[in-house]
Amino acid sequence: MTLKVKYFGLIAELTACEEESIEISATSIAELIQFLSEKYPSLKSKDFQIAQNREIASIETTLTGEEIALLPPFSGG
Amino acid sequence: MNEKKIKNVFKEGAISSEFIGQAIAKHQSKTTIGAHNIFLGQVRTDEINGKKVSAIMYTAYEDMANEKFHDIREATFKKFNLTCMHIYHSLGQVNTGEICLFVFVSSPHRKEVFEALEYVVEEIKSKAPVFGKEFFEDDTHQWKVNQ
Numbered sequence: 183m184t185l186k187v188k189y190f191g192l193i194a195e196l197t198a199c200e201e202e203s204i205e206i207s208a209t210s211i212a213e214l215i216q217f218l219s220e221k222y223p224s225l226k227s228k229d230f231q232i233a234q235n236r237e238i239a240s241i242e243t244t245l246t247g248e249e250i251a252l253l254p255p256f257s258g259g
Numbered sequence: 260m261n262e263k264k265i266k267n268v269f270k271e272g273a274i275s276s277e278f279i280g281q282a283i284a285k286h287q288s289k290t291t292i293g294a295h296n297i298f299l300g301q302v303r304t305d306e307i308n309g310k311k312v313s314a315i316m317y318t319a320y321e322d323m324a325n326e327k328f329h330d331i332r333e334a335t336f337k338k339f340n341l342t343c344m345h346i347y348h349s350l351g352q353v354n355t356g357e358i359c360l361f362v363f364v365s366s367p368h369r370k371e372v373f374e375a376l377e378y379v380v381e382e383i384k385s386k387a388p389v390f391g392k393e394f395f396e397d398d399t400h401q402w403k404v405n406q
Contacts, residue, residue, distance in 0.1 A: 190320055191390030192402040233388070236323035251320055251388075257403035258319070258348060258389030259300040259360040259380065 185214070188251040196224045212241040214250065230254050265329045269321060269350045273357035274299075282345060282363055292342050292365045296372035298380050300360030302353050310395040314354045315403065320388040324348075331382045339375040341366045346379070348389060 185204050189197045208214045211232050219225045232239050235248035279299070286292060305312045328346055335344060342365045349359040360383070364375045384405050391403035 188320065190388065191318060191392070233320070233323055236320075236326055251323065253320060253388050254390060254402065255404045256385070256388055257391040257405050258317075258324075258387045259384050259405070 191254040193252045211243045294369040296376040298362040304355045316392040
Protein backbone atom coordinates (compact mmCIF):
# COMPACT_ATOMS: atom_id res chain seq x y z
CA MET A 183 0.00 0.00 0.00
CA THR A 184 0.97 3.64 -0.32
CA LEU A 185 1.37 5.43 3.00
CA LYS A 186 1.63 9.12 3.69
CA VAL A 187 4.26 9.53 6.40
CA LYS A 188 4.87 12.78 8.28
CA TYR A 189 7.97 13.62 10.31
CA PHE A 190 8.24 16.17 13.10
CA GLY A 191 10.88 17.96 15.15
CA LEU A 192 14.14 16.09 15.60
CA ILE A 193 12.87 13.24 13.39
CA ALA A 194 12.19 15.61 10.46
CA GLU A 195 15.74 16.85 10.86
CA LEU A 196 17.11 13.28 10.52
CA THR A 197 14.95 12.39 7.52
CA ALA A 198 15.56 15.82 5.93
CA CYS A 199 11.90 15.94 4.91
CA GLU A 200 8.59 16.65 6.62
CA GLU A 201 6.37 14.38 4.58
CA GLU A 202 6.67 11.63 1.98
CA SER A 203 4.68 8.86 0.33
CA ILE A 204 6.12 5.39 0.68
CA GLU A 205 5.16 2.18 -1.07
CA ILE A 206 5.29 -0.61 1.47
CA SER A 207 4.24 -4.25 1.89
CA ALA A 208 4.33 -4.04 5.72
CA THR A 209 1.14 -4.81 7.61
CA SER A 210 1.99 -3.56 11.11
CA ILE A 211 3.51 -0.48 12.72
CA ALA A 212 6.46 -2.65 13.85
CA GLU A 213 7.22 -3.63 10.24
CA LEU A 214 6.90 -0.02 9.14
CA ILE A 215 9.41 1.06 11.81
CA GLN A 216 11.80 -1.62 10.57
CA PHE A 217 11.42 -0.37 6.98
CA LEU A 218 11.99 3.25 7.99
CA SER A 219 14.99 2.35 10.18
CA GLU A 220 16.64 0.77 7.15
CA LYS A 221 15.90 3.83 5.04
CA TYR A 222 17.04 6.21 7.82
CA PRO A 223 19.60 4.34 10.01
CA SER A 224 19.89 7.28 12.43
CA LEU A 225 16.27 6.65 13.53
CA LYS A 226 17.42 3.52 15.42
CA SER A 227 18.95 5.49 18.26
CA LYS A 228 16.03 7.93 18.61
CA ASP A 229 13.02 7.97 20.89
CA PHE A 230 9.71 8.45 19.04
CA GLN A 231 6.06 7.45 19.02
CA ILE A 232 3.92 6.65 15.99
CA ALA A 233 0.50 8.12 15.32
CA GLN A 234 -1.89 6.54 12.84
CA ASN A 235 -4.82 8.67 11.73
CA ARG A 236 -3.78 11.21 14.43
CA GLU A 237 -3.90 8.72 17.34
CA ILE A 238 -0.88 7.24 19.12
CA ALA A 239 -0.54 3.60 18.00
CA SER A 240 1.32 0.69 19.62
CA ILE A 241 3.81 -1.30 17.55
CA GLU A 242 1.38 -4.25 17.20
CA THR A 243 -1.20 -2.03 15.49
CA THR A 244 -2.25 -3.03 11.97
CA LEU A 245 -1.56 -0.48 9.24
CA THR A 246 -4.81 0.85 7.79
CA GLY A 247 -3.40 3.03 5.02
CA GLU A 248 -4.30 6.20 6.92
CA GLU A 249 -1.85 8.99 7.69
CA ILE A 250 1.22 8.03 9.73
CA ALA A 251 3.33 10.43 11.79
CA LEU A 252 6.62 9.92 13.61
CA LEU A 253 6.57 12.03 16.77
CA PRO A 254 9.62 12.71 18.96
CA PRO A 255 9.09 13.50 22.68
CA PHE A 256 6.59 16.36 23.14
CA SER A 257 7.81 19.71 24.42
CA GLY A 258 4.82 22.03 24.29
CA GLY A 259 4.10 24.74 26.81
CA MET B 260 -19.18 11.19 17.95
CA ASN B 261 -18.80 14.71 19.18
CA GLU B 262 -19.82 17.17 16.49
CA LYS B 263 -18.52 20.26 18.24
CA LYS B 264 -16.24 22.31 16.06
CA ILE B 265 -12.53 21.82 16.72
CA LYS B 266 -10.89 25.15 17.52
CA ASN B 267 -7.44 26.20 16.42
CA VAL B 268 -5.42 26.93 19.58
CA PHE B 269 -2.27 28.00 17.74
CA LYS B 270 -1.09 31.57 17.35
CA GLU B 271 1.92 32.68 15.34
CA GLY B 272 4.68 34.00 17.61
CA ALA B 273 4.54 35.07 21.27
CA ILE B 274 1.26 35.68 23.12
CA SER B 275 1.19 39.36 24.07
CA SER B 276 0.20 40.79 27.44
CA GLU B 277 -2.38 42.94 25.56
CA PHE B 278 -4.03 39.79 24.19
CA ILE B 279 -4.11 38.28 27.69
CA GLY B 280 -5.52 41.51 29.15
CA GLN B 281 -8.25 41.64 26.50
CA ALA B 282 -9.15 38.01 27.20
CA ILE B 283 -9.69 38.90 30.86
CA ALA B 284 -11.72 42.02 29.96
CA LYS B 285 -14.04 39.99 27.70
CA HIS B 286 -15.23 38.04 30.75
CA GLN B 287 -16.54 41.07 32.65
CA SER B 288 -19.98 40.50 31.11
CA LYS B 289 -20.09 36.90 32.37
CA THR B 290 -21.18 37.67 35.91
CA THR B 291 -21.88 34.10 37.02
CA ILE B 292 -18.08 33.75 37.17
CA GLY B 293 -16.53 34.27 40.60
CA ALA B 294 -13.03 32.96 39.97
CA HIS B 295 -10.54 32.94 37.10
CA ASN B 296 -7.22 31.11 37.05
CA ILE B 297 -4.51 31.68 34.47
CA PHE B 298 -1.39 29.76 33.52
CA LEU B 299 1.27 31.49 31.44
CA GLY B 300 4.14 29.44 30.08
CA GLN B 301 7.21 31.63 29.58
CA VAL B 302 10.34 30.75 27.60
CA ARG B 303 13.18 30.34 30.08
CA THR B 304 16.85 31.15 29.54
CA ASP B 305 18.07 27.61 30.19
CA GLU B 306 21.82 27.25 30.39
CA ILE B 307 23.14 24.02 28.86
CA ASN B 308 26.87 23.28 28.74
CA GLY B 309 27.62 26.95 29.26
CA LYS B 310 25.36 28.07 26.39
CA LYS B 311 22.24 30.15 27.00
CA VAL B 312 18.90 29.60 25.28
CA SER B 313 17.76 32.74 23.43
CA ALA B 314 14.50 31.53 21.85
CA ILE B 315 12.34 28.49 21.16
CA MET B 316 10.97 27.70 17.70
CA TYR B 317 7.70 25.78 18.05
CA THR B 318 6.29 23.39 15.48
CA ALA B 319 3.37 20.99 15.89
CA TYR B 320 1.44 18.20 14.26
CA GLU B 321 -1.33 20.76 14.09
CA ASP B 322 -4.29 18.57 13.10
CA MET B 323 -3.58 16.02 15.82
CA ALA B 324 -2.69 18.69 18.39
CA ASN B 325 -5.95 20.58 17.84
CA GLU B 326 -7.87 17.31 18.26
CA LYS B 327 -5.95 16.60 21.49
CA PHE B 328 -6.61 20.13 22.80
CA HIS B 329 -10.28 19.57 21.98
CA ASP B 330 -10.32 16.24 23.86
CA ILE B 331 -8.57 17.86 26.84
CA ARG B 332 -11.20 20.64 26.88
CA GLU B 333 -14.06 18.14 26.77
CA ALA B 334 -12.54 15.99 29.52
CA THR B 335 -11.90 19.05 31.70
CA PHE B 336 -15.49 20.29 31.37
CA LYS B 337 -16.71 16.81 32.39
CA LYS B 338 -14.40 16.68 35.41
CA PHE B 339 -14.81 20.21 36.76
CA ASN B 340 -17.63 22.73 37.08
CA LEU B 341 -16.22 25.38 34.75
CA THR B 342 -18.01 28.28 33.08
CA CYS B 343 -15.42 28.60 30.32
CA MET B 344 -11.91 27.71 29.26
CA HIS B 345 -9.48 29.12 26.71
CA ILE B 346 -6.18 27.67 25.49
CA TYR B 347 -3.64 29.38 23.21
CA HIS B 348 -0.24 27.99 22.21
CA SER B 349 2.45 29.67 20.14
CA LEU B 350 3.93 28.41 16.90
CA GLY B 351 7.13 29.76 15.38
CA GLN B 352 9.67 31.80 17.28
CA VAL B 353 9.17 32.85 20.91
CA ASN B 354 12.07 34.66 22.58
CA THR B 355 13.12 34.13 26.19
CA GLY B 356 10.87 36.05 28.55
CA GLU B 357 7.93 35.88 26.15
CA ILE B 358 4.74 33.85 26.65
CA CYS B 359 4.21 30.65 24.64
CA LEU B 360 1.20 29.10 26.43
CA PHE B 361 -1.91 30.80 27.84
CA VAL B 362 -4.53 28.72 29.65
CA PHE B 363 -7.51 30.51 31.16
CA VAL B 364 -10.22 28.75 33.21
CA SER B 365 -13.24 30.34 34.88
CA SER B 366 -15.83 29.06 37.34
CA PRO B 367 -18.34 30.37 39.89
CA HIS B 368 -15.94 29.34 42.73
CA ARG B 369 -12.18 29.26 43.32
CA LYS B 370 -11.67 25.60 44.25
CA GLU B 371 -12.61 24.30 40.81
CA VAL B 372 -10.28 26.63 38.91
CA PHE B 373 -7.21 25.72 41.00
CA GLU B 374 -7.68 22.01 40.31
CA ALA B 375 -8.83 22.38 36.71
CA LEU B 376 -5.90 24.57 35.65
CA GLU B 377 -3.27 22.12 36.88
CA TYR B 378 -5.10 19.26 35.17
CA VAL B 379 -5.30 21.11 31.82
CA VAL B 380 -1.64 22.17 31.81
CA GLU B 381 -0.37 18.67 32.70
CA GLU B 382 -2.57 17.13 29.99
CA ILE B 383 -1.25 19.60 27.40
CA LYS B 384 2.38 18.86 28.35
CA SER B 385 1.91 15.10 28.04
CA LYS B 386 -0.59 14.75 25.15
CA ALA B 387 -0.19 17.61 22.66
CA PRO B 388 2.26 16.86 19.81
CA VAL B 389 4.12 20.17 19.99
CA PHE B 390 7.89 20.37 19.51
CA GLY B 391 10.27 23.07 20.75
CA LYS B 392 13.65 23.70 19.18
CA GLU B 393 15.82 25.65 21.62
CA PHE B 394 18.14 28.14 19.97
CA PHE B 395 21.32 29.25 21.73
CA GLU B 396 22.96 32.64 21.45
CA ASP B 397 25.59 31.17 19.04
CA ASP B 398 22.81 29.96 16.62
CA THR B 399 23.27 26.27 17.47
CA HIS B 400 20.19 24.41 18.68
CA GLN B 401 18.82 21.38 20.52
CA TRP B 402 15.37 19.79 20.77
CA LYS B 403 13.61 20.43 24.06
CA VAL B 404 12.07 17.55 26.05
CA ASN B 405 9.42 18.21 28.71
CA GLN B 406 10.44 17.24 32.25
